[in-house]
Amino acid sequence: MKSTTESLSPTRVKLTIEVPFEEFQPSLDKAYKTIGAQITIPGFRKGKVPAAIVDQRIGRSAVLDEAINGALPGWYSEALQQAEIQPLSQPEIDLTKFSDGEDIEITAELDVRPTIELPDLAAIEVQVADAEVTDADVDEQIDALRDRFAVTLDVDRAAADGDAVTIDLVARDKDGADIEGADAKGLPYTIGSGTLLDGLDEALIGLDKGATTTFSTELVGGELKGTPVDVTVTLNDVKERQVADLDEEFVQTASEFDTVEELKADVRERLVRGKRMEQAAEARDLVLEEVVGTVEAPLPETVVAEELQGRREQIMQQLSYAGISFDTYLEDEGQTAEEFEAELERRVRDSIVAQFVLDQVVADSEIGIENDELTQHIIMQQATVKDASGTVLELGKLRADGSIADDEVETTDESADAEPEVSEESDKA
Template sequence: MKSAVETLSPTRAKLTVEVPFEELKPSLDAAYQQIAKQINVPGFRRGKVPPAIIDRQVGREAVLAQAINDVLPEKYIEALQSNDLQPLAQPEVEVTKQDEDGLEFTAEVDVKPTIDLPEYDGLEATVDDLEVTDADVEEQLQALRERFGTLSDVERAAADGDFVVIDLTASRDGEVLDGAELTGMSYQVGRGGMIPGLDEALVGLSAGEEKSFSSELVGGDLVGEPVEVLVKVTQVQEQELPELDDDFAQEASEFDTVAELTDDVRERLTRGKRLEQAAGARDAVLEALLDKVEVPLPETMVTDELNARRQQIEQQLAMAGMTMDAYLEEQEQTQEEFEADLERRVRDAVAAQFVLDEIAKKEEFGVDQNELSQHLVRRAQQSGQDPQEFANHMFEHNHIPDLVQEILRGKALAQIVEGATVKDASGEVVELKNLRPDGTIGEPEAEVEATEDAADEATEESTDEATEQESTNS
């Protein structure tokens, strides 16, 4: 077999592959044998029909086409390997010649770009100061008081912050929509996130009163469609909060005094802020690296990722009961600004993947079974799934190479972050104690170690195979 590659762009290549007849012949013989078992020809037993008879009955072209379908994928992969190309998508294949001399075909495909890695040790980045204010602490204590608050009925109109029990229906053209009726639902006025206009309609209503208003559906098949909403208040309730004193501290926590409770809240907030700062430092270092390198991006890959991200955001908004317009208003963005920001983030993410892949390859990182098990469990926890079921799904659908590549990228990211100098806005060096070996941010691995055995049984059988497959792909 001979193959040649033509670079169409930094991210797209065209392979021309010539397969001589002697390499095509085994597939041609197999095609004759398979067809012989499928046809009935008088005078011949099934499976024993000679090729010449098959040519007259079925046609030489049909046999050749079957042989080509069999051999083409194998020769395509062989051509990729011999030309050191890493495909990013399915190729566009065209057979340009098929005759007694053999087979010739072309394959256009998006490929990983060649990247000239810059020096990535000793990068510098800046993050915000770590600060926990008294207001932050007070907000958390207030939320804790609200958890232990009690509700009591009041005979007055509902105000912002009150709880109400409501019946609600949405109709269109005078007909109540399926699934758009709620009865006896408790709702806090001013909380938002349900249906536009509801909070404004509830303020001033007393028990037994109702009000109609125009709105838009935030979920279902008619999302975004205008509807008429009728809301009736059956109860108005006022929330009474416990006093923030030592008695409350003992009831709501393991502490004896409100001072101890306050110190614990401040400590927890500090740990959370430290994690946020570590994540910000990681992202800032990666951004500093991307600023030093030009990464050509395959537009089809960017488009596919953009569509996937956009769909994910829309699904999350629908689950939260929020329209895109409401989300944009909350973010103080126009549609154009949202799209531009999303595209920028997608392009940065795709570029980061390519760069981290190259660093992982250069550093010759590997992945062992324990690392894969931990990653499987963490991913399962993030998605709220059982680790064993998640692991089985990943193996059954051949997603293990993707997980292996995630780990390798994480190792590459961890290395460049560990070699970087990160300072806060005040000029103090930030110690990145919360960076895991795979580049993720979090507390130590105790919570993973406690449950990783659930994934070990599945990974033991396939880790070596997955790692070997990933090495071949790389």
């Protein structure tokens, strides 16, 4: 078998595959066995029917069709390997020459990745947000930790801000009719969290256990989002949440540290690492955006259409799960259907170009990187990334945990990790 490649466009090629008939013979023999095992001929066991009898009963053309259909995928795959082509779409295959006893010719047209001329990544400079961590940031994290270790105690008083309560809810329209699906029983809620309905916190504060009250609000989700309703809430249970004091006893209970200062230092370091990871993600996106905006990348329209359809179906499925109609979604986004489609297509095209850019980085790289994250890491190593103060960030040395690798320290660490030698004198000591 031999194949030739013809470029039809920067994103589409035509493979011509030529197969001598003698190379087709094994596929033909297999087809006879397959068909022979499926038919019943008096005087012959299944699978043992001679080829001549199969031709008489089924027809030679049926056997040829069976054989060619079985052989085509292997020939196509081998041709791709010979041409070193990575297809982006299913091929359009045409059997151009196929006569019994003669050489076979097949053509296959398919979409391929274009070759992209990348800009000088070292000339790209982007700016990301600072990785500053304030005392307030640290306090917020520690307060959240204290909140997770809070205990609840029964109280004999009216509900107050911060209490953990259990409630029943029933929503009715302005005509007094219950709204289907807009009710709940035994619902846990923390007063002041603001995670449910507007007006709920105000309705609960000052309410006694077992009491019921009604307030007006609007529904916040589903098909009836924004619908004015009257909500009747019953307070079933009230518990006061007590948050532990920030002292050494709490620190030793809630963490691996002994003192408040040690805990705060660890929280600050973790926040700094998280900020660095955010910087890296922002830098990656900005560098890719810069490259995507400058490269000339022809796109195969069949790939764009398939990706566009897939994205569209994904969005519709998510809206369906959320109980939101497409019209409601458009209203919330302030878009027309035409604007939605235009924006979706723009995002799809940009994402395909971005993937082509990453693929080209792989192709141009002297190290065989395959992972997108590694590719993006290579991009950040070459580009210049600064924070808002103008400081150049060494994000190319960023570890997976958000720490920055230090070449000298890493060399020292590797030496320290080596197995220490113990002399005989030491053993005898």
